[in-house]
Structure formats: structure tokens, C-alpha cells
Amino acid sequence: MATPKTVHEDVWKPSVCYMCYNACNILAHVIDGVVVKIEGNPNSPHNGSRVCAKGNAAIMGLYNPYRVTKPLKRTNPEKGIGVDPKWEVISWEEARAVVASKLKEIRDTDARKLYVLTFDMQGFGTPGNVWATAFGTPNVSTGPSGYFCGNALHPVSWSVHGTFFQEPDYDYTKYCILFGSQHGLAAFTKNPGGLAPKMAEARVKRGMKLVVVDPYCNNAASKANEWIPIRPGTDTALALAMVNVLLNEEGIYDREFLTRYTNGPYLIGPDGCYVRDAEGRVLVWDMASGTPRPFDAEGVQPAIDGTFEVGGAEVHPAFHLVKEHVKKYPVERAEEITTVPAATIRRIAQEFGQAASIGSTITLHGKVLPYRPAVVDWSKGAIAHQHGMHAGWAIQLLNTVIGAVDVPGGHLGVSAKGPDWEPTEGPDGMLVPSQRIAFLGIPYPPQKPVAPNTVEAAELFPFASYAMPMLPDVLMNPEKYGLDYRIEMMIQSRSNYLMTSVDPEAVTEAFKQIPFIVSFAVNIDETVEMADIVLPDTHVLERLDALPNRIYGWILPGDSDWYWTVRAPVVDPPPGVRPWVEVLYDLAEDIGMLDDLYSTFNRNLKIKDPFKLDPGRQHSYEETVDAYFKSLFGAEHGVEWFKQNFILKTPRKLEEAYPRPFLKPRFPIYLEHFQRQGPQVAAVTAQLGLEDWDVSDYQALPDWRPCSSYSDRGEFDLIAINCKQAFHSFSYTVDAVWLNELTDNYPDAKAVVMNPDTAARKGLRQGDMVSVRTPDGKEVRAVLSLFEGVHPEVLAIPGVHGHWARDRKKYVGNPGPHFNSLLAYDLKYIDKASSAFDACVKVKVARIQAG
Amino acid sequence: MKATVTVCYTGAIRTYTGKRSESFDLQEAGNLRALMALLVARYGKGFESRVFVEGGGLNNLARVLVGEVEVPELPVGMDTALEPGSVVTIITITALAGGENLDPGVHEGPGQRHGIRVDQS
Ligand code: SF4
Numbered sequence: 001m002a003t004p005k006t007v008h009e010d011v012w013k014p015s016v017c018y019m020c021y022n023a024c025n026i027l028a029h030v031i032d033g034v035v036v037k038i039e040g041n042p043n044s045p046h047n048g049s050r051v052c053a054k055g056n057a058a059i060m061g062l063y064n065p066y067r068v069t070k071p072l073k074r075t076n077p078e079k080g081i082g083v084d085p086k087w088e089v090i091s092w093e094e095a096r097a098v099v100a101s102k103l104k105e106i107r108d109t110d111a112r113k114l115y116v117l118t119f120d121m122q123g124f125g126t127p128g129n130v131w132a133t134a135f136g137t138p139n140v141s142t143g144p145s146g147y148f149c150g151n152a153l154h155p156v157s158w159s160v161h162g163t164f165f166q167e168p169d170y171d172y173t174k175y176c177i178l179f180g181s182q183h184g185l186a187a188f189t190k191n192p193g194g195l196a197p198k199m200a201e202a203r204v205k206r207g208m209k210l211v212v213v214d215p216y217c218n219n220a221a222s223k224a225n226e227w228i229p230i231r232p233g234t235d236t237a238l239a240l241a242m243v244n245v246l247l248n249e250e251g252i253y254d255r256e257f258l259t260r261y262t263n264g265p266y267l268i269g270p271d272g273c274y275v276r277d278a279e280g281r282v283l284v285w286d287m288a289s290g291t292p293r294p295f296d297a298e299g300v301q302p303a304i305d306g307t308f309e310v311g312g313a314e315v316h317p318a319f320h321l322v323k324e325h326v327k328k329y330p331v332e333r334a335e336e337i338t339t340v341p342a343a344t345i346r347r348i349a350q351e352f353g354q355a356a357s358i359g360s361t362i363t364l365h366g367k368v369l370p371y372r373p374a375v376v377d378w379s380k381g382a383i384a385h386q387h388g389m390h391a392g393w394a395i396q397l398l399n400t401v402i403g404a405v406d407v408p409g410g411h412l413g414v415s416a417k418g419p420d421w422e423p424t425e426g427p428d429g430m431l432v433p434s435q436r437i438a439f440l441g442i443p444y445p446p447q448k449p450v451a452p453n454t455v456e457a458a459e460l461f462p463f464a465s466y467a468m469p470m471l472p473d474v475l476m477n478p479e480k481y482g483l484d485y486r487i488e489m490m491i492q493s494r495s496n497y498l499m500t501s502v503d504p505e506a507v508t509e510a511f512k513q514i515p516f517i518v519s520f521a522v523n524i525d526e527t528v529e530m531a532d533i534v535l536p537d538t539h540v541l542e543r544l545d546a547l548p549n550r551i552y553g554w555i556l557p558g559d560s561d562w563y564w565t566v567r568a569p570v571v572d573p574p575p576g577v578r579p580w581v582e583v584l585y586d587l588a589e590d591i592g593m594l595d596d597l598y599s600t601f602n603r604n605l606k607i608k609d610p611f612k613l614d615p616g617r618q619h620s621y622e623e624t625v626d627a628y629f630k631s632l633f634g635a636e637h638g639v640e641w642f643k644q645n646f647i648l649k650t651p652r653k654l655e656e657a658y659p660r661p662f663l664k665p666r667f668p669i670y671l672e673h674f675q676r677q678g679p680q681v682a683a684v685t686a687q688l689g690l691e692d693w694d695v696s697d698y699q700a701l702p703d704w705r706p707c708s709s710y711s712d713r714g715e716f717d718l719i720a721i722n723c724k725q726a727f728h729s730f731s732y733t734v735d736a737v738w739l740n741e742l743t744d745n746y747p748d749a750k751a752v753v754m755n756p757d758t759a760a761r762k763g764l765r766q767g768d769m770v771s772v773r774t775p776d777g778k779e780v781r782a783v784l785s786l787f788e789g790v791h792p793e794v795l796a797i798p799g800v801h802g803h804w805a806r807d808r809k810k811y812v813g814n815p816g817p818h819f820n821s822l823l824a825y826d827l828k829y830i831d832k833a834s835s836a837f838d839a840c841v842k843v844k845v846a847r848i849q850a851g
Numbered sequence: 852m853k854a855t856v857t858v859c860y861t862g863a864i865r866t867y868t869g870k871r872s873e874s875f876d877l878q879e880a881g882n883l884r885a886l887m888a889l890l891v892a893r894y895g896k897g898f899e900s901r902v903f904v905e906g907g908g909l910n911n912l913a914r915v916l917v918g919e920v921e922v923p924e925l926p927v928g929m930d931t932a933l934e935p936g937s938v939v940t941i942i943t944i945t946a947l948a949g950g951e952n953l954d955p956g957v958h959e960g961p962g963q964r965h966g967i968r969v970d971q972s
Pocket residue numbers: 017018019020021022023024050051052053054055056187188191192193
């Protein structure tokens with residue numbers, strides 16, 4: 001009989017999940033240094049005791065036998081999809097020397113030639129900003145997520161709320177419409193652990209109605225009161241038609257809110273610009289005096305509709321123009337565009353408007369606030385299109401006209417106002433996000449478009465937060481964008497660009513332009529296979545990341561505490577495996593930039609005395625995090641405190657939870673400055689010789705415009721879309737094999753999914769092997785699955801499948817179709833306002849083999 | 852000997868200036884605004900757009916410090932007079948995900964605004 005093993009350690013250690021970006025707070029059960037179970041942290045205000053399948057399965061990534069544990073060097077100079085890199089194991093010393101020498105050479109000549117590609121925003125974000133700033137390169141980007149992510153969401157959220165993220169207020173709302181979003185019901189940033197219970201409670205306690213607009217009956221739609229199937233890329237038309245019903249049929253809008261908190265009263269002249277007085281102050285029409293007066297004049301009573309005369313010209317308040325503009329979208333026209341029946345559009349708009357109960361108030365913590373328990377939220381499904389920026393603005397108008405912005409029951413910015421930060425009043429009295437939480441590009445005050453200096457050419461997208469989809473074209477043709485350098489080195493981590501952007505062949509060619517690629521990797525994915533040097537990185541359960549529940553994004557909004565957490569290692573990494581940020585900080589010493597690193601650290605993060613890093617000596621990475629924490633939270637709240645106690649909470653005041661009634665700056669319903677940027681971008685692009693750069697989307701009010709997939713479909717009669725799976729994030733969750741087993745047992749997970757009526761018309765049957773082709777000559781092959789929950793004109797392709805990396809093929813099983821391989825890389829598919837890449841494509845489907 | 856101020860560049864702004872630091876004659880750049888105008892004239896629109904937004908405010912990814920004090924915290928901001936030996940630092944942040952440098956409202960002792968809530972895991 002075997003002797004029972006003596007257990008020396010049996011503990012539950014707190015940390016933060018990173019199988020998606022929601023940053024759920026977890027407890028890992030560790031027995032003798034081995035993680036045996038992961039559960040939610042019942043003490044967490046973020047997700048409580050709940051974790052999803054991915055969070056549970058993180059263990060399998062930790063113990064994946066194909067993990068990289070030693071530095072590797074490529075010996076095959078040929079690079080390409082399916083090409084064996086012929087890795088050779090090398091020592092850390094050799095790897096570090098090679099990498100340091102290249103970094104030093106670049107920093108000493110032209111720091112821009114280093115490009116850092118990662119979506120590790122929670123781990124790399126803060127220390128990485130510091131490192132890259134000290135190095136001197138402007139070329140750091142968030143990876144392929146920037147193709148279809150918040151491209152058209154963040155600029156709207158920054159403008160309206162003054163925050164990076166926005167969320168419905170499930171604590172108080174009674175009517176919620178999701179456009180192309182699985183808010184609270186799937187993962188990524190949409191906190192199923194925290195929000196799904198709130199949604200359930202809202203339905204039980206307040207009878208909240210949930211309506212989901214999506215071409216595919218996704219997780220969220222399957223839980224909704226009503227699923228509204230819509231033709232892909234037409235959400236703008238639906239939203240504008242609903243606004244038209246509210247404003248012009250029902251007369252439902254919050255006049256007081258629009259007058260006080262938006263630029264609705266600002267007078268607009270015949271040129272589409274604000275009407276100003278001789279001193280440049282924006283004018284409104286004062287109903288009391290019957291004259292134009294500055295918007296902020298004492299006692300002014302602005303009109304928000306009507307036609308007036310100023311200086312001999314006919315002028316209108318901005319809101320008047322909105323009201324007139326949406327008349328272009330009667331429900332009958334919207335039905336033609338969207339396929340949503342006119343009666344449904346009208347009914348949903350009416351229900352939404354009535355639920356808003358304009359004029360009602362609620363008393364919270366003894367204070368009376370406006371109460372608008374109706375909200376619309378959207379996500380990438382609605383905005384990852386050729387004219388995505390307009391979709392974001394059109395949908396947000398629904399919240400704005402009913403006054404449901406940053407008030408109980410409405411649409412909330414996550415963190416606009418805090419204990420010592422709040423939006424400020426910028427030019428023309430308009431909202432500027434607090435600099436304390438503003439990062440990436442923010443749209444106001446307006447940025448000036450200039451000739452690019454960066455490899456994203458983000459300078460040509462002055463309203464956007466980033467311009468990631470430009471990367472392949474700029475890498476291939478830097479001179480076309482006026483760049484006087486080429487990228488010579490890429491450092492890459494947690495960003496499988498080849499699979500999660502578009503057109504792997506085009507991206508491969510672009511990456512071949514980079515002479516030296518270093519990947520920090522847990523596993524060898526499709527992008528890592530392009531590397532020259534691979535350095536072993538830690539799994540998320542082995543890392544120390546400061547504040548993963550970032551205050552500007554990954555926390556709950558509304559009437560709850562502020563909270564700060566740490567992603568602490570729950571087990572040691574295998575010998576020789578090191579966190580990539582720690583290695584970068586070590587490399588700073590090798591290349592002689594410690595001084596710059598520490599002074600930038602102290603200044604960028606406003607490190608207080610006595611916690612400032614001393615440029616005279618080297619600090620370990622943990623010491624830098626410790627200094628950061630102590631500077632923020634006080635001497636007793638260093639890394640050790642967080643490791644022991646994990647969550648630090650401070651109460652959020654009512655005016656921080658629902659800031660709008662407490663804020664003076666206004667936000668736009670009419671994008672005057674955006675409109676003015678169009679000609680500026682046109683001038684810069686013309687100077688660069690980019691003659692066909694389309695700036696027609698730079699207009700003050702949103703309009704629906706068709707994606708390429710909308711018209712002239714001919715034999716390419718279906719529109720292929722990607723639908724997200726709750727049990728996978730991007731491509732990296734396949735390294736946790738439990739999730740692959742789950743996927744293989746889920747009927748539609750690796751199929752292409754079609755409506756049965758459509759299939760019958762085509763003579764196709766469940767289980768047929770089919771070919772899916774696009775007019776650009778792209779093709780994927782997959783098994784056909786039939787499901788009534790797909791719009792009849794749509795072919796839904798779930799997840800990110802179709803892995804071809806050599807290691808992954810050993811444990812992924814059936815690869816399934818890769819949706820992104822259907823999207824040809826072409827600038828015409830990029831929204832020139834938001835940089836979103838169009839994620840719908842027309843296809844024809846033909847049987848290859850009967851099922 | 853001429854009285855001078857030193858300007859240090861951190862971050863990608865160096866790719867416009869081509870140097871890490873330089874000195875200016877105080878007569879040319881008597882206050883911060885005049886100094887910045889001089890730099891914009893010397894280094895062009897790219898430099899300007901990295902540091903300023905329309906209307907003349909600072910870009911959210913730019914920091915300008917006189918000594919160790921940032922412009923928003925200087926009593927007269929861009930009108931701050933420069934003195935012989937002043938060091939002006941211009942940092943353009945390479946932003947991926949920002950840094951949390953806000954006051955979380957955790958204060959001990961007198962003047963405490965919020966209590967800290969610690970729940971043991
Ligand atoms: S939602 Fe995301 S962060 Fe939360 S448990 Fe699931 S994978 Fe982890």
C-alpha cells in the first residue's frame with residue numbers, strides 16, 4: 001500500500017484572472033506548490049465568488065506541457081505560415097546579450113525603429129509606458145485587438161462621459177438595449193461574474209426588459225426578453241430611426257438635460273460651425289432677451305430648437321439640426337436597410353422612451369438625482385464596420401436625448417470623477433477628460449492631424465484612440481506615409497497578431513519587413529513562429545501585475561466602492577522562466593538607460609518622496625511596484641500588504657458614481673470639431689500624396705453608410721460575421737486544453753452557422769462540408785451547422801479557430817474555420833475616422849462534400 | 852556669460868529634436884510660453900502636435916515640468932518666468948494603457964477623506 005503523501009502546504013491564494021481582460025478576482029487553491037482549483041473571490045466587489053469556464057481552465061495553461069521554458073533562437077532564416085523556425089535552445093546570457101546589443105544600437109541611432117506590440121495592458125501598461133517613454137520610441141501598440149475593438153467606442157466614451165469605458169447602470173435601469181454587445185453575459189471586459197447577477201436581479205426586482213440587437217442569437221440574446229436580428233453593418237440606421245421616433249413622432253426628449261449638459265443649444269451657422277461673437281465666444285439664442293448671447297452668459301435661457309437670424313444669416317441650435325437630421329430615417333426606410341420591421345423599430349423606441357420616465361427623480365444617500373432607467377449599450381459588433389464611428393455616435397444619441405448619461409439607471413462612464421480628479425471645462429465649455437485617467441488618443445480638445453511619425457500612422461486619425469489596422473501597410477510602405485525610417489526590431493508579447501487581425505498572408509509579408517523579432521512567450525503561437533528569439537514568459541498565475549482592475553476600465557461603475565487589487569503570483573514559475581516586464585527592466589541596465597527609466601518612472605507616475613526610485617542604484621521589479629503602491633496608497637500599503645490583503649477599497653461618493661448632475665462641462669450631440677478635422681486630414685493626406693484618403697465621414701451628425709458587404713452581392717449573397725464565444729478569448733485560451741474539449745462538444749463552435757431556411761434554399765444540409773469564398777479570393781472550409789438564431793442573410797463563424805502553429809496543432813484538435821482569413825487586408829475596409837476594420841464580408845457558400 | 856535655461860527631452864519627442872537636451876539664452880526665452888513658441892518654431896508641426904492640442908492646451912500625452920513641478924501645478928502655468936539655471940523637461944508619453952497616478956482617496960491621519968476598507972481574503 002502506498003504511503004499517503006504528507007501535505008506541507010494547503011492554501012487559497014488571492015490573485016486576478018487574465019484569461020480575458022475582465023480581471024476577475026480569484027482564489028487559487030494551491031497544494032504543495034501545485035494549483036488544483038480556481039474559484040472566484042467571495043470578498044471581491046468585482047465578480048464575487050464567480051469565475052467563468054476560462055478562469056477555471058487557467059490551470060491547464062499553467063501546466064501545458066508545451067510551455068516555453070528556455071530561450072530559443074531561430075535557425076531557419078525563412079519565415080512564413082507553416083514554416084518550421086527550427087528552434088535551437090540558447091542560454092539566457094546569450095539571448096540577453098543579443099537582445100541588449102540590438103536595443104542599444106537602435107536607441108543610440110533612432111529609437112523609433114523599435115516597435116513594441118502587446119495587448120498586455122494590465123501587466124505591461126503602466127511599467128511598459130514608462131519603459132517605452134524612457135527608451136524613446138513612440139511605437140507601442142495594443143495589437144490586433146485594435147482592429148475590431150473599441151475603435152469607435154472609446155472616442156465616444158471620452159467625449160460623452162470623459163472615460164475610456166462605459167456601462168449600463170444595472171443597479172437602477174429598467175430597460176436595456178444591447179447593440180452587438182454581450183454586456184454582462186460573455187467575457188472580455190464585460191464582467192459576467194459581476195454584472196450577470198445584477199442583470200438577473202434587475203429583472204426579478206424591477207422587471208427590467210433586455211433587448212439584444214444582433215445578427216446572431218448570441219449568449220446575451222438567448223437570455224434576453226427580445227432578440228432583434230439585424231442585417232450586419234446597419235445598426236446606425238436602426239438607432240437613427242429610433243431617435244427619429246423619439247424626437248419627431250413621440251416628442252420624447254429631456255429638454256432640461258439637453259439644454260444644461262450638451263451643446264444642443266449652441267447656434268450653428270450655414271457653414272456647419274458654431275456661431276461666435278467678436279471675442280470668439282459660442283452663441284446661443286437667449287429666449288429671455290430674444291437675442292444671441294454667449295452660452296455661459298449670466299441668466300441666459302437658451303433655445304434648443306427653432307430658426308434664428310444672426311448677422312443676416314439663418315442659424316439653428318445644434319439640437320434643432322439633430323431633430324431635423326434624423327427625419328431622414330423614417331422607420332420604413334430603416335426597415336429596408338436593417339430588415340428590422342418598421343413596427344418593431346417604432347415599438348422598441350416607444351418602450352425605451354417611456355421607460356426613461358423623463359422628469360422623474362430618485363433619492364440616493366439623501367440626495368435627489370434625475371432618474372432615467374433606460375439605457376443603450378453597444379460594443380464591437382455594432383462598430384467594427386467601415387463607418388463605425390457613425391454607429392457609435394448614432395447609438396449614443398439614444399442615451400443622450402433621454403438624458404440617461406451618468407445618472408442613475410442610465411449609461412455610466414466608469415470613472416470620470418474620483419476623489420481628486422474630474423473632467424474639466426475645455427474650449428467652448430466642452431468636456432475634457434481628467435488628465436489623470438486620459439490615455440491613448442482622446443478626441444477633445446481636438447488633436448491636429450500631421451504627417452505621421454509613428455508606424456500606426458495614428459496622426460491621420462485625430463479623433464481616434466489608435467489606428468492599429470494601419471500597421472501592415474505602414475510596415476510595407478513607410479515612405480508612402482512620409483516616414484523616414486523603417487522598423488528594425490519588434491518586441492512582441494501576448495498579442496497573436498497573425499490570427500486576431502485580418503489576412504494572415506498580408507500580415508506575414510508585413511512582419512517579414514522587420515529584420516529582428518523578439519517574442520516573450522508562454523506558448524509558441526502563430527505569431528511567435530515569426531520570431532528570431534523567443535524568451536520564456538510567465539503564465540498569468542506566476543506574475544506580479546500592479547492594479548489589474550484599472551480604475552479607468554476594469555472596475556464596476558456606479559454606486560459601489562472604488563477598489564484596487566494586485567495580480568500576485570500564486571506559484572513560482574518553472575526554473576528559467578521570467579516575467580517579460582521584469583526582463584525589460586533588466587535590459588534597461590544592460591543598455592545603460594536605468595537613469596532615464598527611473599526618472600521617467602518617478603515623474604510619469606508622480607511618485608512621492610520618500611518612495612522615489614534612486615537612479616543611483618538598481619531596483620528589482622518588485623521594488624518598483626512597491627514604490628508605486630506606497631506612493632499611491634501610503635507607506636503601509638506596499639506589495640506585501642497587497643499580497644496579504646489583496647483588495648483595498650475606498651468608498652465612492654454619490655457624485656463620483658453619478659457625476660453628470662455635478663459637472664459643469666457639456667458634452668457634444670453635434671460634433672463641430674470632428675467636422676472641422678475632415679479638411680485638415682484631407683490637407684495632410686493630400687500633401688503625402690494619399691489622394692484617395694476618404695474624409696467624408698468627418699461630419700457633425702451621424703449617417704448610415706453601407707459597408708462593402710451591403711450591396712451588389714450577386715452570387716456572394718450572404719454576409720459572413722464573427723460571433724464571440726463565452727468560453728474563449730482571442731486565440732490564447734486554446735492553450736488551456738479543457739476549453740478545447742468544451743469547444744469540441746459544443747455543436748456550432750467550430751462550424752459555420754446558417755439559418756435553416758437559407759440552407760434549404762441552397763440545398764445545403766446540416767453537417768455538409770462547405771467552401772466559403774469572398775470576392776477578394778479568400779476562402780475557408782468548414783462543416784455547416786444550421787441554427788434558427790442566425791439572420792437569414794448571414795453566415796456566422798464563431799471564435800478564433802483554425803490554429804496552424806506547430807505546437808498548438810498537437811493539442812487543439814479539430815482546427816475549425818478561421819474567420820479572419822476571410823478578410824482581405826485593404827485600406828478601403830478601414831474606417832478613416834475611427835480606424836475600425838470592417839468585420840463583415842460578403843461570401844458565397846458551396847457544398848464540397850455532403851455531411 | 853549669458854544666462855541660460857536647459858531643456859531636457861524624454862520620450863519620442865527626442866525624435867523631433869534629435870537631442871536629449873539643449874540650452875537657450877534667457878533673453879530669447881524669458882518665460883515658458885516664449886520658450887515653447889521658440890521650440891515650435893524650431894521643430895515644426897510634428898513637435899507642436901505632440902505637445903499641444905488645438906487652442907494651445909497641453910496634449911494629454913505630454914508633460915512639461917519646470918524643475919520638478921508640472922505646468923498644471925505651476926501657479927501661473929505657461930506664464931511661469933524662467934530663471935538662470937532653470938531646467939525645463941518635456942516628456943511625451945508612449946501610451947499603451949496609461950498609468951494610475953491619481954489620488955485614490957486613501958489618507959491617514961488628520962484631513963482623512965475616506966476610510967479604507969480592508970476585507971481579509
Ligand atoms: S470573465 Fe475573464 S477574467 Fe473573469 S474568470 Fe472569466 S476569463 Fe477570467
